[in-house]
Amino acid sequence: MTEVNNEENKIIKPDYCDPELFCTALPKEVPRMNNIIQKFYDWAQANSLWLLAFGTGCGSIEMRPLYTARYDISRYGIAPRPTPRQSNLFIISGYVSVKTLKRIIRSYEQMQNPKFVIGLGSCTINGGMYWDSYNTINRLDHYIPVDVYVAGCMPRPEALIAGFDELKKRIKEGRGEGANEYAKNFAWYKANQKKIIKDWDMPDYNW
Amino acid sequence: MKELIERLRSKFNAKNIKEQRKNFVFITVEKKDLEGCVLYLKEFEGYGHLTLLTALDWIEKDQFELVYHLHNYSNKTDVSVKTFIDRKNPTMVSINNLWAGARVYEREIKELFGIDFPGCPRVNDPFALEGWHEIPPMRKDFDTKKYSEETYFPRPGRYTxxxxxxxxxxxxxxxxxxxxxxxxxxxxx
Amino acid sequence: MDNFWTTLLYAFLSMFLIFNYGMLLGGVVYKIIARVHGRFGPPVWQPYVNLVKVMGVRTAISHGIMFWLGPVFRFAGGIGLFLFMPVVFGSVWMQNFSFSGDLLLVIYFIFFGQLGMALGAAESGHPYSPMGIMRGLAQVTVSEVPFALAVIALAAQHGTLSITEIVAAQQGGIANWNMITNPVATLAGMMAFLGMMMHAPFNLHLAPQEIPVGPPTEYHSNFLGYMQANRAFFASAKLILFMNLFFGGATNIPVLVGKTFTLYMFAVFVGVVNPRFTLENSIRWFIRIPTATGIIAVLLYTF
Structure with a gap:
């Protein structure tokens, strides 16, 4: 991660943010408690992952078999939730175009604090086969913090299940702190996002 | 098919006739004849389905090529009508009054090639790109790799x-x- | 009610029991639905894990005072419904606060939570919330019609509005149950029960994928935790209500568990083998056969 000059990337609240509709307060870091209760919460987070059912690219077709009888992720306590408020796991499935990135940022910011991101497919790692496209991003971790990458084009559902296992391990070790990282390096993330989203017509932080 | 080609040649001065298969033919007409040709094919020859409308960038010839691909359901034949327009001032007659579906194609071509279709509804709205400020990305003089490397933080270590x-x-x-x-x-x- | 503190202690004890029972019921139902689908399904204790998880979420956003009060109303509705019913007939400590007119109060409390929830969810400003509320309230209202008719028939049959007395009248063998003595009202009540248990075919208002989760679209972290806890309370309270009204109540806890579990499985199995009704279809269904059955049940005891 590069050094951030917070003076330069100052966050401005634009005029079009109606305070009735948007809360424009910036994200805050919520530090971890260093005790057994936090461990218990971590265990519960790891065993009850609710993923946001938002397919950003072609990889979302690999998420559907996971709910079926053959792979059945519900035995790991993973369930799809349709709203970002209730979900705590965001699977960025496949390539992300600039237009989709805008929606991803909005959805990601609406999720509540312990939130985890799985980048599914090579496209989220380095652009994959769309690495020189004019419209798809190359590195997802420059825009939102990513916990686990699942490489492949496309990864099979088994690979995604392995990714879930890795994420669970990470959460139980207390390393799933993407939300706090986002709040800490907010200016850097926001500058990167604004670099490619030219018509920024939403509040800087929309929750 | 032969008679159809003859009729098109006599009516619209169709050139560059290339019979790709025995039920599929490419023809090239002048820009001013295109709307009439397409209308004639639709109304009198039964080519009622606009399969495709796309554009090609011939940067060496300084021309855009527009391809109107039509299909006839009754005898299962296709005619592809091509026309060349100037690259400096790319405008083309809109055919959205013939096929409503042409609106989407024209909007897309307007965004990706910058070819204007005056009179087509919502042709200036963004289609897939939001907030695009560069030259239209499908033009040959747009270097997509360079743009991607400058904009999207390429991850080092990629080799092919x-x-x-x-x-x-x-x-x-x-x-x-x-x-x-x-x-x-x-x-x- | 000789000692207030003893009664309070008993109430909390029975609430604790019924909460755990409801949570486990939820887990068992997940498992059964999964088995019908041919899956393994989540472990039985999954509702507890989910509850701990949503309680452990670190941030929560409130959209206003009504948004905050929505889950509170909902929770109050669930607990209120439970606390004013005799859970185990003849038991000292599972008698709760039932009194002579509690049947009316219980009918009110079934609706109370939904209304409070509607107010709260509407303040979130999410367009899907009012949509879910509209569907949910229409569903509850229309399933309330046959239920109210069945309750009126029972009240006319027994000449009382006290659940305890209705249960007392059904003691002494299966022949005395309202299921046998008043089958028409039972039929109407059980059809209303399908609509109230929020399982398919009558669960459009919380259809998870088509309209994102209905009323609680914007609810998260602790708010959602209260709703999940309430779901455990509310489901088991409704089961106990129907058991008391139509199936002779329970005189000890094994009978309670057996009867309520069977009742719940009725709704669940109807749910897993049936597709989902749209709202129009379910309203039409409710105002035809169940309502007609309810009216017949009332007429039988009027003349």
Missing amino acids: KDNVAQMEEQLYPVEAEVKNGIAETVRKK
Whole structure:
């Protein structure tokens, strides 16, 4: 991660943010408690992952078999939730175009604090086969913090299940702190996002 | 098909006629004849389905090529009507009054090639790109790789492997070495 | 009610029991639905893990005072419904606060939570919330019609509005149950029960994928935790209500568990083998056969 000059990337609240509709307060870091209760919460987070059912690219077709009888992720306590408020796991499935990135940022910011991101497919790692496209991003971790990458084009559902296992391990070790990282390096993330989203017509932080 | 081609040749001065298959023909007409030709094909010859409307950038000839691909359901034949327009001032007559679906194609072409279709509804709205400020990305003079490298933070360490070279190196290393050596020697001389 | 503190202690004890029972019921139902689908399904204790998880979420956003009060109303509705019913007939400590007119109060409390929830969810400003509320309230209202008719028939049959007395009248063998003595009202009540248990075919208002989760679209972290806890309370309270009204109540806890579990499985199995009704279809269905059955049940005891 590069050094951030917070003076330069100052966050401005634009005029079009109606305070009735948007809360424009910036994200805050919520530090971890260093005790057994936090461990218990971590265990519960790891065993009850609710993923946001938002397919950003072609990889979302690999998420559907996971709910079926053959792979059945519900035995790991993973369930799809349709709203970002209730979900705590965001699977960025496949390539992300600039237009989709805008929606991803909005959805990601609406999720509540312990939130985890799985980048599914090579496209989220380095652009994959769309690495020189004019419209798809190359590195997802420059825009939102990513916990686990699942490489492949496309990864099979088994690979995604392995990714879930890795994420669970990470959460139980207390390393799933993407939300706090986002709040800490907010200016850097926001500058990167604004670099490619030219018509920024939403509040800087929309929750 | 032969009669159809003859009629098109006499009516609209169709050139460059290329029979791709026996039920599929490419023709090229003048820009001013295009709307009439397409209308004639739709109303009198039964080509009621606009399969595709797309554009090609011939940057060497300084021209855009528009392709109108029409299908006839009754005798299962296709006609592809092409026309060339000027690249400096790209405007084209809109055919959204003939096929409502042409609106989407025209909007897309407007965004990706910058060809204007005056009179087409919502043609200036963004289609897939939001907030695009560069030249239209499908034009040949737009360097998409350079733009991507400048904009999207490329991850270092990417290398590509040519399939043929990779297979040669893995399976026939001696032969590949000899071949490369000969090529190198030839190139030096 | 000789000692206030003893009664309070008993109430908390029975609430604790019924909460755990409801949570486990939820887990068992997940498992059964999964088995019908041919899957393994989540472990039985999954509702507890989910509850701990949503309680452990670190941030929560409130959209206003009504948004905050929505889950509170909902929770109050669930607990209120439970606390004013005799859970185990003849038991000292599972008698709760039932009194002579509690049947009316219980009918009110079934609706109370939904209304409070509607107010709260509407303040979130999410367009899907009012949509879910509209569907949910229409569903509850229309399933309330046959239920109210069945309750009126029972009240006319027994000449009382006290659940305890209705249960007392059904003691002494299966022949005395309202299921046998008043089959028409039972039929209407059980059809209303399908609509109230929020399982398919009558669960459009919380259809998870088509309209994102209905009323609680914007609810998260602790708010959602209260709703999940309430779901455990509310489901088991409704089961106990129907058991008391139509199936002779329970005189000890094994009978309670057996009867309520069977009742719940009725709704669940109807749910897993049936597709989902749209709202129009379910309203039409409810105002035809179940309502007609309810009216017949009332007429039988009027003349």
